[in-house]
Amino acid sequence: xxxxxxxxxxxxxxxxxxxxxxxRAGMSGSEAxxxxxxxxxxxxxxxxxxxxVSDQRVRRLAAHYSANDKHxxxxxANMAEERTKGWWDEYRGILSPGFLDLAELEHRxxxxxxxxxxxxxxxxxxxxxxxxxxxxxxxxxxxxELSARVEHRVRRRDIFDRPTPTPFEAFIHEAALRMRxxxxxxxxxxxxxxxxxSTWPSVTIRVIPFTERITGSVHSMVYAGATIxxxxxxxxxxxxxxGFLDAEAxxxxxRELLDSIESISLSPKKSAQFIHRIAQEM
Numbered sequence: 001x002x003x004x005x006x007x008x009x010x011x012x013x014x015x016x017x018x019x020x021x022x023x024r025a026g027m028s029g030s031e032a033x034x035x036x037x038x039x040x041x042x043x044x045x046x047x048x049x050x051x052x053v054s055d056q057r058v059r060r061l062a063a064h065y066s067a068n069d070k071h072x073x074x075x076x077a078n079m080a081e082e083r084t085k086g087w088w089d090e091y092r093g094i095l096s097p098g099f100l101d102l103a104e105l106e107h108r109x110x111x112x113x114x115x116x117x118x119x120x121x122x123x124x125x126x127x128x129x130x131x132x133x134x135x136x137x138x139x140x141x142x143x144x145e146l147s148a149r150v151e152h153r154v155r156r157r158d159i160f161d162r163p164t165p166t167p168f169e170a171f172i173h174e175a176a177l178r179m180r181x182x183x184x185x186x187x188x189x190x191x192x193x194x195x196x197x198s199t200w201p202s203v204t205i206r207v208i209p210f211t212e213r214i215t216g217s218v219h220s221m222v223y224a225g226a227t228i229x230x231x232x233x234x235x236x237x238x239x240x241x242x243g244f245l246d247a248e249a250x251x252x253x254x255r256e257l258l259d260s261i262e263s264i265s266l267s268p269k270k271s272a273q274f275i276h277r278i279a280q281e282m
Contacts, residue, residue, distance in 0.1 A: 120194060175210070212264040
């Protein structure tokens with residue numbers, strides 16, 4: 001089977017974690033390949049996510065690397081075992097890989113915490129608001145791709161329709177609630193929908209009012225929790241692309257950032273009232 005041309009972010013992450021285990025063991029790629037009975041290129045492709053790897057092989061490699069963190073090894077084996085394609089794969093070749101990677105990240109997460117500074121979180125956007133927001137950033141986007149982006153954004157909400165919905169805590173700055181990407185009617189509908197979202201059992205909405213002082217380091221991001229903290233992921237929001245961070249030090253900094261933002265945010269009840277008041281002012 002030829003190597004994957006475009007491995008997903010999750011496939012790359014699995015390979016990167018296997019590389020970390022090998023490097024901690026002080027073993028070269030050639031030595032690891034010899035253990036599997038292959039060549040150096042085989043390990044290189046596995047660690048770049050370009051080759052798939054079975055859960056049994058993950059456990060063999062982990063044992064060979066003397067990896068003694070059972071929870072980490074189990075989690076990596078489970079990642080390797082997840083071979084079922086998700087609904088986002090329907091958009092492969094239509095949307096850029098970053099959109100698909102974000103949908104998979106949200107789908108696999110055990111919990112999600114996000115910060116949005118300038119717009120409503122994508123997963124909670126109405127179709128009309130999403131369309132206007134996307135067009136405001138890319139005015140010449142072909143109609144078919146625009147429709148696909150909006151549809152994909154709305155479908156991301158399937159994580160709340162499962163028997164056990166994903167816990168999602170969103171910190172939204174007041175600026176995001178007041179920015180006019182759409183006409184008044186669309187903005188009111190969006191804010192009304194956001195209030196409805198705040199009543200969903202697994203969703204917590206907290207508003208950061210203008211009156212609260214924040215540091216310049218705060219920016220829009222999504223923190224996706226995994227089955228173990230070592231496999232958590234941060235997605236950095238951008239108008240043109242998505243970046244993923246997973247280094248231990250980076251994860252620690254973003255956990256601290258989220259906790260600091262929580263301390264200055266309004267309670268869920270006060271946030272709902274705040275959102276309603278802004279909608280009435282429009």
